[in-house]
Amino acid sequence: MLFSDEKVANDINDKFEPVWVSVREVPIVTIDFGNGRKLTRTLHGNVATYVLTADGTIVDILPGLYERDEYLKQLDSLFWVHHYLPSTRDPKAFLADYHHAQFESIKTSGKAMEVRPFADMSKIAIEISIKTILRPPGWQSGFRPASKPAELVEHPDFSKPGELAHWQKLHEDTEVNEKERRGPVHAMLLAHPGAKPNDVTKQLYREVLHADIDDPYLGLGETLFRDYPFTEDIPAESIKTASPKPVGRFVSHSPKVDHH
């Protein structure tokens, strides 16, 4: 629904070459109430937005779903980071400095630094470096009129894309993404200089988004089957690959790692 928003679509179409890929199928649950009524919903899913150079090198990653305005703000920042790359002495080192600075900022202040846009690079006599382009969190707020915070609602009208901007859950997720997930993303990219998406996708989903895409049950087998009454329904193959010593009626599919 985010991409149905006119402003989001226009911004992305103007600034990026967009493409989407699927890393695996999403679990879907359908409840048949037996009276002709069915309810279907996705049970679990996670997304990540990568910004890449033309050769596929990762500039940065936005983990999870974001509220519209914050998503656009973050994308704009990454657009500018990408914009500066050709003007740096060593793009790889520049990206490493960028991830290091952002990691440290989130670690110490809980917020990432903001990227300062320079539209016309010819006016900049100095060499582009991380110190040139990054500013402390909130530095622009002094130049902008204070905007009234959006009134958040618990149950927005999902038929209207604009309503998502006021969805409380989405705002909460956005905050978690920036405060808790973005730091580990910077650390991961710092450890993998010049990484391409395939180099870090599994780690991103497993360690940052807490959804192990190598596990058929996304790392949730224990939770799913702990009290599952019909052991005959648990795939035999998963029993073999799981613990050789079943506990009670439950057979854990995979070792559970609690990231929380």
Next chain:
Amino acid sequence: MSRRASDTLALIAVFTGTIASLPALAQSDGSKRTVEMRDMSKGRIEMPLKGLFLDRFKAPVSKLEPAVTAKSVSTPAKEVSTPAKEVSSPAKDVPARAHKPALKPQQEKVAPGKVHWHRAIQTAMDASKQSGKPVLLFQMMGHLDDRFC
């Protein structure tokens, strides 16, 4: 209601957090009309599933809406299509039960928003070389042009 059926119902309710709404929905309409509900809770997909189970939904599903039909969705740009699989799908490794092979239900296709998506990441990278714009890669579980994703 048999013990087995009761257990099943309880399990489904725990999966979805709709235990409070089950009786109301089951008794509200006895007709055989099939009503597909829209996915009302995409925000939850960002939560670890374990948290979803523990937290559950606080509010019951209170409103049934008709399904969005393919005709009601605006026609996407020509470029819109399912992209090539750039990332291998680990889901293929899921062991299928020999006696009951899992069938992937066909999902209703919808327009993946108003963004002009490239068909594949290589196409986007080639376009990036020409335009100088960065590539935006949106990675997800499921498919952006599926109704439930």
